[in-house]
Amino acid sequence: MTQSTTFSNPPSGGRRERKAEQTRRRILEAAKKQMAQGGPESITIQVVTEGADIGQGTFYNYFKSRDDLVDAVIVDVVENLGRRLDAMTHGMADAAEIYSFSLRHLMHTAVSDPVWGWFMVRLGIAQEGLLNALGPRASRDIQIGIDSGRFDIEDVKLASAMTFGSLLAVMHDYLDTDRKEDPSSAYAESLLRMVGITPAEAKEIANRPLPILPELPQSELL
Amino acid sequence: MTQSTTFSNPPSGGRRERKAEQTRRRILEAAKKQMAQGGPESITIQVVTEGADIGQGTFYNYFKSRDDLVDAVIVDVVENLGRRLDAMTHGMADAAEIYSFSLRHLMHTAVSDPVWGWFMVRLGIAQEGLLNALGPRASRDIQIGIDSGRFDIEDVKLASAMTFGSLLAVMHDYLDTDRKEDPSSAYAESLLRMVGITPAEAKEIANRPLPILPELPQSELL
Incomplete structure (x- = not known):
């Protein structure tokens, strides 16, 4: 409604x-x-x-409880971002581009809004709400890359965990130091290499113009 | 003495x-x-x-305080492991091999001793003691790779953060699920790709026989 x-x-x-x-x-x-x-x-x-x-x-x-509230906050913030990423990449054909655009937006959101960035970093790699919102999406995008012959990896879970852990660690490094350069493209470039894209193509894909992240219609907000 | x-x-x-x-x-x-x-x-x-x-x-x-004790625990555990890695790689010539062997031992220590693994995972990516013990060592090894022309990357800090974050995330994934296969070699292989080693060579290097991690002499223990 x-x-x-x-x-x-x-x-x-x-x-x-x-x-x-x-x-x-x-x-x-x-x-x-x-x-x-x-x-x-x-x-x-x-x-x-x-x-x-x-x-x-x-x-x-x-x-129901304090923990119930914390879970709701995580779902609220991360799940809505995940849906916006889904809306952005819907209809895109190239798995490498989908993966790269999503990673860049996740990173960019954190470095352009430190409140959001620290929120993610503090939750950390073992936080279930965060894992549940981002893990399956990363695994899905990586699996699309494997199925389409674009990515050359054997272990989707490993690649998904590495994507997620390095996301939070790079966010932390950016927020905790006096880095000024947005690491989003360099981060995506590194992960494209990891899934088997050549360094030259990884650089090119990771630096393509980034589509705007669409707002969700009210009816789709949690 | x-x-x-x-x-x-x-x-x-x-x-x-x-x-x-x-x-x-x-x-x-x-x-x-x-x-x-x-x-x-x-x-x-x-x-x-x-x-x-x-x-x-x-x-x-x-x-001095509870926090002082926690810091001492981290230094005790992680710094001693770092020194053992330094002792193992001392004299090795190939930066890719040094990086791979160190990463595999870090991961292997966690998956073969869940107490140690959970300890690392719970500390998390933002823990200063952990960052101070492992970050400079990772940066040093990556810099050696760049200086020797072995690694093809521009941003040492980014690569170091990604190494560290993905380490903890893969540890967590292994410890938290029913994975049975030691992810050490697959993890090192992924990071070798990230620093610019070709997929074929990354696989070969990451699966070389792993040297034993030497014990430190009593005089060098903290």
Whole structure:
């Protein structure tokens, strides 16, 4: 259901539902802000309810626990980014280009918005929400490359793990030091080499003009 | 000073010094055990002093704080491994072989000893002690490859970060799933491709017989 139909023809209880969704979003936004500032460990129900200006009792109408909230934040941020990447690469034919564009956008999002970047880096390589949102997409894109004969690798899981781990490590290196140059293309170039693209072609593909990441329609937002 | 000279010719106060070193090691071992079980966050001074069977007052004779202890654990474990890698590769001529052997041993140590592997994975990509022990060594080995014309890359820091991040992510993937095959050679092969070695040669180098990691003499242990 799009937002416009909600407004033009509100269902029974629509106002209450919108209010509930607004409260849920306020809690999520407070948690995202806290996570960006202090890392996932710093998120407590008390901090978040104070940030969202709601009572602790209200909190439990929306989330079962503190961990439930943290998972929801991760799904919210990373899954929406994943969907935007899916929308961007939909219809593209070359697996190397799909892989490269997606990696560059993931990296670019982090270095152009340090709040988002630190969020990812702090979650770390063992964070399930992050792995679940990005891992299957990376594996899918790598598998397309293998099936189309474009990539020359044997172990999709290994390549997916290396893609993910190096993503976070390069983000961390960029955010933690005084690097000024966006590492997105150099990062994608390195991974294209890893999956078997020659160095010359990897450089060319990784430096193609990057398509804009489309916004999702309201109806597809989580 | 080696252990044997210590025993045959104890210096003035030698007995007390040995006792102090034994107590420090007991604290470190208790902390390592706790870190392996519950991750770095689970280390508290209370847990460690109970594990080492000492009083909290005694603890502060050896470490300034809880964080000081955690840093010491990391230095102890990772720096000793780094020194053993240095001893192994000392005198080797080919940068690609040095890089490959070191990466394989790092990975192999983690997958053959899950306690050590989880320890590394839990510390994560942003852990300074880990970065300080492994980062400069990776950068050094990559720089040797560039200077000798063996590696074809432009950004040592990027390659070093990707080496480190993918190391931890592959460790995590191995430890967290039911993978049975040691990923050490496949991991090294991927990174050799990344630094510009052709896929055929990368496979060959990454599957050469792996030299044994030498033990350090007592005098060089931390």
